[in-house]
Amino acid sequence: MNSNLYMRNIVGVLVCSICTFAYAQWQPVAGWLTTDWSAQVDPSNVHGEHPYPLMERKEWMSLNGLWNYAILDKGMAEPMQFDGKILVPYPIESSLSGVGKRLTAKQELWYEREFELPRRWQRRDILLHLGAVDYKADVWINDSLVISHEGGYGEMTVNVSRHLYRKGLQRIVVRVWDPTDSGSQPRGKQVANPNGIWYTPVSGIWQTVWIEPVDLNYLEDLRVTTDIDEGTIMVESNQHFKLSNAALWVTIYDGKRKVVSKKSKNGQYVILKMPEGFKLWSPDNPFLYRMKVELRESGIVIDEVKSYVAMRKFTSEQDSNGIPRICLNHKPIFLFGPLDQGWWPDGLYTAPTDAAMLYDLQKTKQWGFNMVRKHVKVEPARWYTYCDQLGLIVWQDMPSGGETSPKWQPDQFFDGDEVSRSEESDLQYRHELHELIRQHESYPCIAVWVPFNEAWGQYNTEEIAMWTRHLDSSRLVDAASGGNHYYCGDMLDIHHYPDPAITLSDPNRITVLGEYGGIGMAAEGHLWAPDRNWGYVQYKSPKEVTDQYVVYATKLKELIRQGLSAAVYTQTTDVETEVNGIMTYDRRMVKMDEATIRAINTEVIGSLK
Numbered sequence: 182m183n184s185n186l187y188m189r190n191i192v193g194v195l196v197c198s199i200c201t202f203a204y205a206q207w208q209p210v211a212g213w214l215t216t217d218w219s220a221q222v223d224p225s226n227v228h229g230e231h232p233y234p235l236m237e238r239k240e241w242m243s244l245n246g247l248w249n250y251a252i253l254d255k256g257m258a259e260p261m262q263f264d265g266k267i268l269v270p271y272p273i274e275s276s277l278s279g280v281g282k283r284l285t286a287k288q289e290l291w292y293e294r295e296f297e298l299p300r301r302w303q304r305r306d307i308l309l310h311l312g313a314v315d316y317k318a319d320v321w322i323n324d325s326l327v328i329s330h331e332g333g334y335g336e337m338t339v340n341v342s343r344h345l346y347r348k349g350l351q352r353i354v355v356r357v358w359d360p361t362d363s364g365s366q367p368r369g370k371q372v373a374n375p376n377g378i379w380y381t382p383v384s385g386i387w388q389t390v391w392i393e394p395v396d397l398n399y400l401e402d403l404r405v406t407t408d409i410d411e412g413t414i415m416v417e418s419n420q421h422f423k424l425s426n427a428a429l430w431v432t433i434y435d436g437k438r439k440v441v442s443k444k445s446k447n448g449q450y451v452i453l454k455m456p457e458g459f460k461l462w463s464p465d466n467p468f469l470y471r472m473k474v475e476l477r478e479s480g481i482v483i484d485e486v487k488s489y490v491a492m493r494k495f496t497s498e499q500d501s502n503g504i505p506r507i508c509l510n511h512k513p514i515f516l517f518g519p520l521d522q523g524w525w526p527d528g529l530y531t532a533p534t535d536a537a538m539l540y541d542l543q544k545t546k547q548w549g550f551n552m553v554r555k556h557v558k559v560e561p562a563r564w565y566t567y568c569d570q571l572g573l574i575v576w577q578d579m580p581s582g583g584e585t586s587p588k589w590q591p592d593q594f595f596d597g598d599e600v601s602r603s604e605e606s607d608l609q610y611r612h613e614l615h616e617l618i619r620q621h622e623s624y625p626c627i628a629v630w631v632p633f634n635e636a637w638g639q640y641n642t643e644e645i646a647m648w649t650r651h652l653d654s655s656r657l658v659d660a661a662s663g664g665n666h667y668y669c670g671d672m673l674d675i676h677h678y679p680d681p682a683i684t685l686s687d688p689n690r691i692t693v694l695g696e697y698g699g700i701g702m703a704a705e706g707h708l709w710a711p712d713r714n715w716g717y718v719q720y721k722s723p724k725e726v727t728d729q730y731v732v733y734a735t736k737l738k739e740l741i742r743q744g745l746s747a748a749v750y751t752q753t754t755d756v757e758t759e760v761n762g763i764m765t766y767d768r769r770m771v772k773m774d775e776a777t778i779r780a781i782n783t784e785v786i787g788s789l790k
Contacts, residue, residue: 210281214526218533230535232389234566237487241393248294272383275529284384286360295350305394306342312388316359334559335616359384365606367582369557383530399484405623409494417450434471462491464551467572491625497671504744505691515789516747518552524756549782554749557581568626576629583638595665618652633661643669662695679717693747699761707765714760727773734781738788
């Protein structure tokens with residue numbers, strides 16, 4: 182046998198043996214509240230679904246799984262040896278990571294793993310994607326720094342081809358620093374000392390890490406904008422190493438039937454004219470057209486991705502009584518849904534499995550809701566695709582952070598002086614808000630951008646609302662949900678607990694109830710902490726909770742007649758010691774009668790004619 186081939190075979194056997202041993206080592210951290218999906222986590226194929234359905238190529242490879250990890254003091258050199266194994270993409274503080282340790286602002290978290298490229302990829306360019314890493318990340322490939330990024334919610338993508346070996350094992354190292362609430366960066370509800378509405382910190386890699394092969398010239402991204410009034414779809418794409426004779430080809434399908442196809446010149450955007458009678462997307466009929474996007478040179482396809490698109494439009498328009506309303510496809514629609522925080526007892530920010538993530542949305546739809554408010558968190562790409570498929574309209578919050586703002590005045594418009602952020606905090610907020618919008622603007626389900634929640638880090642409200650609209654003029658802007666109220670944005674958003682009520686009015690903007698409810702019930706056997714739970718109001722049985730829910734929902738019908746256009750119920754699930762959920766934190770119990778809440782929810786939505 183050739184000696185080199187023999188050595189490669191020996192190395193291959195050793196690598197497989199090490200991997201098998203490592204997989205056998207992993208176990209979730211014991212003693213935590215779990216979901217039914219915890220037992221379904223397979224460390225050899227964790228979150229193995231394609232992570233980006235809006236831009237799907239045929240070939241890709243997940244780098245999720247067991248990595249080496251080490252926690253060192255901030256500023257120290259790369260570790261010579263590691264502390265153990267961590268299961269990516271679960272944050273280090275979670276049970277499913279297999280570690281369950283806190284990271285302080287004086288420490289850094291190091292990751293390392295090796296991988297090998299498929300032989301057929303060895304002469305192609307390779308893109309590395311990290312779905313989200315909280316908070317500051319530096320990434321090396323084979324000892325070369327390839328990307329640095331600040332922001333716990335945005336995807337990182339980098340072409341790593343020139344740093345890869347022609348063959349053999351490749352080494353990736355990631356260093357993470359996360360100050361949690363001792364910094365001013367956007368962080369949502371993470372705090373060092375969890376209590377009440379504030380939850381366990383999340384650090385490190387918490388979304389899928391993956392690679393895919395491309396040719397020298399490829400599509401870097403897609404930006405899709407639809408106009409139902411003109412019947413058009415506009416598709417834009419940045420391209421790597423643009424060619425003078427490259428053309429962008431876009432084809433739209435209804436199932437397998439081709440609807441329309443068009444190409445651009447010199448890589449410019451494409452505007453497709455849909456035939457008359459095209460299908461509109463709505464919660465009742467969430468129709469998605471399939472889309473194929475190709476980059477062609479001299480008629481030859483050099484890159485191809487699968488995607489989808491929906492024809493729909495969100496606007497603010499007056500109804501027949503002159504009341505500003507949320508309109509979908511120019512028709513008033515009452516939006517009703519839960520505050521969706523997206524936390525899990527076993528994975529924290531990361532759902533234990535893709536099926537678990539889908540489950541929450543399926544239950545939301547089954548309960549008769551037509552929207553969700555994604556609360557101070559950003560989800561993986563597949564979450565938004567599921568909303569597109571199910572017909573759930575999304576209000577997308579910007580994760581909160583920054584300096585403390587003036588006290589919220591719930592019964593009046595705020596006329597005080599807002600705090601000013603440091604230049605560093607301001608730039609980071611704007612960077613992450615820009616990243617949030619640019620990376621999510623092609624999802625049909627998103628109807629509303631929410632820059633601020635209450636007074637959490639709120640600053641320069643009017644300017645930020647205007648800038649948000651500049652970034653995306655095709656959606657509504659809710660400048661501050663329940664926050665310091667200024668005359669800006671499309672909505673006047675009131676928070677009122679526990680019962681729904683309208684305490685402010687503005688005849689020129691849409692009136693919405695961004696939060697209400699919070700009916701609590703501590704369900705024994707399903708609690709994060711058995712001895713310290715709270716809700717805005719507390720009941721002891723599912724019947725009491727259901728009855729009170731119906732009382733509050735019935736009040737919404739009168740408020741709709743007074744001009745209310747949307748309501749957000751707190752909340753989809755319990756989260757840690759907050760037991761306000763329709764479901765328990767472990768998703769093993771629904772605390773209301775499902776048929777009853779579906780009936781009243783359907784009635785409420787249908788009461789806006």
